[in-house]
Amino acid sequence: MPARAVVLPGTSLLVPGAGGGADLLADVRVAMAAALDRLVAASVTPATTRRDGDAPLVVLGAVPRGAGGGFGRRRPSLAGAGVADRWVPDVAGWARADPAPARPAHVPASVALLALRAALRRAGHDGPPEVVVLEVSDAAGAPAEAVAALHRAPAVVVAGGAVPGAPGAAAVPDPQPGSTPDRGPGCPVLLAPAVSALLDGAVAPGRWSWGVTTVPGGHEHLPPSYGIAEGRAG
Numbered sequence: 025m026p027a028r029a030v031v032l033p034g035t036s037l038l039v040p041g042a043g044g045g046a047d048l049l050a051d052v053r054v055a056m057a058a059a060l061d062r063l064v065a066a067s068v069t070p071a072t073t074r075r076d077g078d079a080p081l082v083v084l085g086a087v088p089r090g091a092g093g094g095f096g097r098r099r100p101s102l103a104g105a106g107v108a109d110r111w112v113p114d115v116a117g118w119a120r121a122d123p124a125p126a127r128p129a130h131v132p133a134s135v136a137l138l139a140l141r142a143a144l145r146r147a148g149h150d151g152p153p154e155v156v157v158l159e160v161s162d163a164a165g166a167p168a169e170a171v172a173a174l175h176r177a178p179a180v181v182v183a184g185g186a187v188p189g190a191p192g193a194a195a196v197p198d199p200q201p202g203s204t205p206d207r208g209p210g211c212p213v214l215l216a217p218a219v220s221a222l223l224d225g226a227v228a229p230g231r232w233s234w235g236v237t238t239v240p241g242g243h244e245h246l247p248p249s250y251g252i253a254e255g256r257a258g
Contacts, residue, residue, distance in 0.1 A: 026082075026174070026226055028067050030059045031182040031215070031253035032139060034085070034132025036105040037246075041112045052239045052250045059237065059252050060143035060181070067179035068147065079176040080154040083140065084223070085133040085183030086161065086216030093159035094127070095170035100137045101128035114138050122152035129157050132183035140181050163221035174226045182219060184253075227257040 036042045037049045038056060069078055087093045099122070100115050102108075109115045115138070129137060141153045158170045174180065215223065223232065232255045241247045 026067075026177045026180045027257055028063050028178075029180040029182060029223060029232070029253075029255040029257075030063050031184040031251075031255070032056055032059075032136050033250045033252070034135055034183050035250075036102045036107055036131055036135060038135050039102060039112055039114060039138055041114070042102055042105070042107050048243045048246060049241075049250070051242060052252075055237050055239050055252050056139055057143065057146075059254050060139055061146060062254065063179050063181070064140075064143045064147045064149075068144070068149070069178075070148070078154070079178060080156050080173070081140065082174050082177040082180045083129070083133050083136045083155055083157045083183060084174070084180050084219055085130065085136065085157070085159045086219050087130055087159045089161045091130065091161065093130075093161055093165075095158045095167050095173070096156060097126045098129035098133065098137065098157040099126045100134035102131055102134060103128070104131040114142075130159055130183075133157050133159055136181045136183040158222070160218045160222065163218040163225070166218075166222060171222070171225070174222060177226075180223065180226070182215065182223070182253075184215065184219075223255075231257050233258070 032038075033052065033056070035049070038053050040047070040053075043049075068081070083098075099118050102112060102115060115134075118138075118141075128134070137153075137155065137157065140155060144153050156170075156173055158166065158174065160166050234253050234255045237252045237254075238249045239252070240249050
């Protein structure tokens with residue numbers, strides 16, 4: 025049963041190099057990395073003691089109906105955001121580190137894959153990450169093997185939306201932008217219905233408690249703030 029979850033913004037601008045020469049979301053990336061570092065430290069077996077058969081982490085994301093979701097190993101791609109994979113070092117380098125062929129994930133899940141891989145590397149986990157991706161438009165359509173993997177996973181990274189209050193994103197009532205998390209158990213998190221149903225099904229309805237960090241967007245052409253949510257099951 026997953027003990028922790030992190031909901032990340034799904035914007036490609038969080039991937040270093042995806043925005044060209046301008047790094048508009050550096051502060052959001054710092055908060056995202058800190059949340060993932062906490063998730064990895066609390067939920068992932070240390071690299072020195074990891075055993076074959078340990079359950080992989082799951083990246084969970086919603087896709088529109090007809091967008092071609094699925095389950096399994098995936099590689100990141102930002103082509104759906106108009107960014108060629110060869111332009112982004114972390115994306116281009118994925119195939120060299122993990123040569124096994126895999127379908128590309130949609131952009132939000134790709135952002136989550138790249139951020140999670142970076143967190144695993146910071147914790148000493150080199151090599152291809154033990155991560156599977158589940159992308160769904162309807163919880164009822166999730167394959168049985170995917171639901172089973174979600175139930176076994178030590179933690180889940182949710183590829184969410186970019187703006188607090190938007191579908192698939194963390195939301196804080198009357199948020200005051202800043203980098204200090206609100207860890208109150210009653211802090212609401214808005215998720216795509218399919219994602220919410222799968223998260224609840226992986227533990228028990230109402231068993232997740234959430235805290236949300238809001239970070240200013242920092243640019244006039246970006247949303248005013250971004251949310252990163254951290255959940256605990258218990």
